[in-house]
Amino acid sequence: MEIKFILNGKQVSVDVSPSMRLLDVIRDKFHLTGTKEGCGEGECGACTVLVNNEPYNSCLTPVINIVNKEVITIEGFRETKAYRIIADAFAEMGGSQCGFCTPGMILATYAVLKKNPHPTEEEIRFALSGNLCRCTGYQSIVFAVLKASEKGIEL
Amino acid sequence: MLPNYKTSVKKVDNEEKMSGMAIFTGDIRMDNAHFAIPVRSTVSYGKLLKINVPSLPKGYYFISAKDIVKENVCNIIASDWPVFPDKEVHYKGETIGLIVGPDKKICIDLASMTHADYKELEPVFEMKNSYVHKEFKKGNPEVFKKASKVYSESFETGYQEQVYLEPQGMLIWMDGNKITIKASMQCPFYIKKAVTRTLGCSEDKVRVIQPAVGGAFGGKEHYPSLMAAQLATAIVKIKKPIKMIFDRKEDITFTTKRHPSKTDISAYLDDKNNILGVKIHVGIDGGAYIGCSMVVLARALIAATNAYTFENVDISGDAYCTNKVPSAAFRGFGSPQSIFAIEMFINHLADFLHVNHYELRNKYLVKTGDITSTNGVFRDPIILDKLINRAMEMSDYQRKKKEYSKPNSYRGIGMSYFLHGCGFTGSGESTIINAQLRIKKDKNDIVTFYTSQVDFGQGNRTTLKRIVVDTLGIPEDHVIYGAPDTDETLSTGPTAASRTIIIVGGLAAKAARHLKEIWKDGEEQEIIEPYVGPSYIKWDDDTMQGDAYPGYAWGVNVIEISVDPITYEVTIEGCWSTYDVGHAIDERILIGQADGGLAQAIGWAYLEKEEMENGVFKQRTLSDYVIPTMMDLSKMETEFIDNPFPYGAFGAKGAGELTFAGGAPAFCAALEQAINRKVNKIPATPEFIMELIEHGN
Ligand code: FES
Ligand code: FES
Numbered sequence: 001m002e003i004k005f006i007l008n009g010k011q012v013s014v015d016v017s018p019s020m021r022l023l024d025v026i027r028d029k030f031h032l033t034g035t036k037e038g039c040g041e042g043e044c045g046a047c048t049v050l051v052n053n054e055p056y057n058s059c060l061t062p063v064i065n066i067v068n069k070e071v072i073t074i075e076g077f078r079e080t081k082a083y084r085i086i087a088d089a090f091a092e093m094g095g096s097q098c099g100f101c102t103p104g105m106i107l108a109t110y111a112v113l114k115k116n117p118h119p120t121e122e123e124i125r126f127a128l129s130g131n132l133c134r135c136t137g138y139q140s141i142v143f144a145v146l147k148a149s150e151k152g153i154e155l
Numbered sequence: 156m157l158p159n160y161k162t163s164v165k166k167v168d169n170e171e172k173m174s175g176m177a178i179f180t181g182d183i184r185m186d187n188a189h190f191a192i193p194v195r196s197t198v199s200y201g202k203l204l205k206i207n208v209p210s211l212p213k214g215y216y217f218i219s220a221k222d223i224v225k226e227n228v229c230n231i232i233a234s235d236w237p238v239f240p241d242k243e244v245h246y247k248g249e250t251i252g253l254i255v256g257p258d259k260k261i262c263i264d265l266a267s268m269t270h271a272d273y274k275e276l277e278p279v280f281e282m283k284n285s286y287v288h289k290e291f292k293k294g295n296p297e298v299f300k301k302a303s304k305v306y307s308e309s310f311e312t313g314y315q316e317q318v319y320l321e322p323q324g325m326l327i328w329m330d331g332n333k334i335t336i337k338a339s340m341q342c343p344f345y346i347k348k349a350v351t352r353t354l355g356c357s358e359d360k361v362r363v364i365q366p367a368v369g370g371a372f373g374g375k376e377h378y379p380s381l382m383a384a385q386l387a388t389a390i391v392k393i394k395k396p397i398k399m400i401f402d403r404k405e406d407i408t409f410t411t412k413r414h415p416s417k418t419d420i421s422a423y424l425d426d427k428n429n430i431l432g433v434k435i436h437v438g439i440d441g442g443a444y445i446g447c448s449m450v451v452l453a454r455a456l457i458a459a460t461n462a463y464t465f466e467n468v469d470i471s472g473d474a475y476c477t478n479k480v481p482s483a484a485f486r487g488f489g490s491p492q493s494i495f496a497i498e499m500f501i502n503h504l505a506d507f508l509h510v511n512h513y514e515l516r517n518k519y520l521v522k523t524g525d526i527t528s529t530n531g532v533f534r535d536p537i538i539l540d541k542l543i544n545r546a547m548e549m550s551d552y553q554r555k556k557k558e559y560s561k562p563n564s565y566r567g568i569g570m571s572y573f574l575h576g577c578g579f580t581g582s583g584e585s586t587i588i589n590a591q592l593r594i595k596k597d598k599n600d601i602v603t604f605y606t607s608q609v610d611f612g613q614g615n616r617t618t619l620k621r622i623v624v625d626t627l628g629i630p631e632d633h634v635i636y637g638a639p640d641t642d643e644t645l646s647t648g649p650t651a652a653s654r655t656i657i658i659v660g661g662l663a664a665k666a667a668r669h670l671k672e673i674w675k676d677g678e679e680q681e682i683i684e685p686y687v688g689p690s691y692i693k694w695d696d697d698t699m700q701g702d703a704y705p706g707y708a709w710g711v712n713v714i715e716i717s718v719d720p721i722t723y724e725v726t727i728e729g730c731w732s733t734y735d736v737g738h739a740i741d742e743r744i745l746i747g748q749a750d751g752g753l754a755q756a757i758g759w760a761y762l763e764k765e766e767m768e769n770g771v772f773k774q775r776t777l778s779d780y781v782i783p784t785m786m787d788l789s790k791m792e793t794e795f796i797d798n799p800f801p802y803g804a805f806g807a808k809g810a811g812e813l814t815f816a817g818g819a820p821a822f823c824a825a826l827e828q829a830i831n832r833k834v835n836k837i838p839a840t841p842e843f844i845m846e847l848i849e850h851g852n
Contacts, residue, residue: 034175
């Protein structure tokens with residue numbers, strides 16, 4: 001079935017089964033590999049993408065659900081000013097180690113700050129608890145989000 | 156206040172990782188790649204009578220023991236793990252063959268239709284058949300007979316899954332007549348060795364290249380060797396590129412784990428309650444094949460007296476063979492298990508003797524010049540007292556300890572001391588590993604150097620490069636240092652044993668110093684620098700006597716928790732740590748190691764439960780096997796106290812594994828205070844806490 005949606009600002013269409021996971025469409029059909037599969041069952045957040053500016057686990061999202069919607073992956077997001085601010089904050093605080101969780105974490109951070117530009121440490125921990133990281137122990141990521149919020153992500 | 160890392164430099168791989176541009180194994184595009192799907196044993200122990208393969212469409216293959224080219228052995232320290240079993244299977248889930256073909260879905264279907272006939276044998280799941288035994292003594296354990304009291308306890312720890320966020324994966328292809336492998340791995344030369352051994356081919360026929368690796372923690376030290384030996388066997392037959400990427404469930408269910416353990420400790424006391432000595436036995440569950448369990452056992456035993464000196468010591472241990480998924484490397488490599496036991500034990504002993512925990516521990520604390528349990532010497536200055544005092548100050552330990560001892564406070568604070576021996580055991584660095592590092596300079600004075608160290612998040616690519624840049628005193632962009640490729644680099648050994656900075660970093664600094672000495676502008680120059688260990692390190696592996704490690708790193712953790720009196724859910728209220736990692740070269744990177752290691756240790760202590768049921772793991776997904784989320788952890792405060800080590804680069808020692816060692820005992824000490832019960836077993840899940848509270852010890 002032909003599925004049309006907006007991917008990183010471009011109108012695209014792809015002929016796939018409607019139940020195909022958005023994650024597979026992004027990775028296998030569009031060869032955008034910044035979106036990662038860490039669990040395939042909605043537990044880790046490595047597959048986070050933005051759909052109409054809201055964070056989604058693309059491993060749980062059938063592609064039929066995003067018809068005519070706007071999907072932003074890390075490849076699109078990295079062109080924005082907000083990315084630069086968040087990525088610099090992650091670099092400064094040491095928020096990325098192996099990097100496998102990082103693209104998802106950065107998109108989730110954007111979603112948090114968009115809703116709540118000046119979150120407390122506790123609010124950050126709550127809001128990002130759907131994104132697992134096994135390397136950092138999270139402290140540096142929490143600091144990175146605080147740092148980005150200090151600078152403001154200029155929405 | 157956000158930290159300001161003055162000693163840190165920009166991480167070389169930051170931008171590629173954050174922007175999603177880093178290419179991990181599963182991201183590599185190879186359009187004609189075939190897929191390999193394992194067919195797994197359905198019995199725990201049995202004779203393999205016949206494998207019934209459905210009729211395969213053209214272009215699909217079944218690869219198994221019959222396809223072995225030379226040796227049916229996967230090279231993992233011990234040589235007992237077959238590439239594919241041919242006569243017997245030894246655990247449920249053992250790969251008896253691979254279905255390989257161009258369409259992944261069809262491969263999965265074919266694999267599910269492939270069944271073997273077995274003659275089932277009686278499996279063993281308990282720790283009763285030892286396949287490795289080790290023992291050593293210090294002083295004169297005969298004095299134990301004169302003891303007026305003996306105090307004994309047992310401790311148990313469970314399985315732990317690494318949960319590197321990127322599951323295991325490998326891609327193999329032929330480049331001319333050379334087998335080329337990219338994989339999510341820790342040790343490129345281990346993979347190369349496994350392939351050359353099973354194929355019986357020469358070294359120049361195999362090349363291993365490291366792509367981005369999404370975490371490892373020991374879990375990608377040995378298992379990739381098995382995958383490589385299997386895929387190499389397949390590619391020799393089908394000559395097509397093959398991809399094998401595990402999903403999370405397959406990874407949790409069938410790859411190697413941290414060894415479960417049971418440790419028995421007895422302290423022998425004289426009539427004044429002085430400890431005459433201790434007797435310790437550590438048992439670890441090695442699973443179906445020995446693999447690296449003898450080395451894990453050795454490390455567990457050497458660490459068994461942890462940061463304490465006892466005059467008379469009798470230490471022994473066994474690795475047991477069971478019909479379960481083999482256990483293998485995981486951050487700490489056996490030592491967290493025995494450190495957990497002795498740390499809990501010494502507090503319990505203090506309670507038994509009605510003395511303060513802190514006083515009893517300090518009475519036996521290791522000091523510079525003390526004889527180790529293997530009759531080596533703690534030569535380098537030990538600053539444990541500074542670490543302890545600072546950690547107590549940071550956490551306000553004394554006041555809280557007193558305050559929370561009021562009845563029903565449901566709050567507790569606990570402290571642990573710990574060490575980690577850096578590098579390979581004994582003289583292994585000079586006798587087994589023999590690292591050699593190549594550094595060269597071109598006509599434009601651009602320096603390139605190579606190591607086989609994999610950066611799977613620890614930041615070693617950044618720090619190793621910095622060591623060379625700073626030693627040479629040239630601009631950063633005049634030094635090139637990339638990911639390992641076995642065609643370019645000599646082996647500087649595996650990325651394991653917290654040896655990267657202390658050993659390879661030291662070697663890199665030395666090579667750079669030598670290059671600087673002979674430096675001639677505008678000329679091509681090359682140096683191959685061999686590792687030469689400190690000559691005083693003497694070790695006998697058979698008797699386990701001598702200096703077990705070239706150097707030791709030290710740490711103290713304090714953890715504060717509260718327990719919900721109704722649900723028994725635990726909340727981590729705070730974590731404070733101090734470490735002696737020699738000289739801390741890059742604080743931001745080290746904090747990353749400290750926080751990450753402690754987080755994993757806390758997970759092991761109370762969240763991560765992996766149970767065996769009929770020889771398979773019950774928890775097989777991340778919804779069942781729960782690792783800490785951001786909400787499960789708290790703020791962590793960490794300080795490094797400078798104590799430069801003469802043999803490491805810039806005074807640095809190892810740090811990666813050290814940070815795992817103290818989390819569980821500090822957590823459990825806090826839990827004991829909060830619920831007023833003894834804890835001898837982890838994970839201390841809410842169900843277990845309820846059991847303890849309601850039924851007592
Ligand atoms: S891969 Fe989607 S949540 Fe883990
Ligand atoms: S940086 Fe490795 S999982 Fe987060």
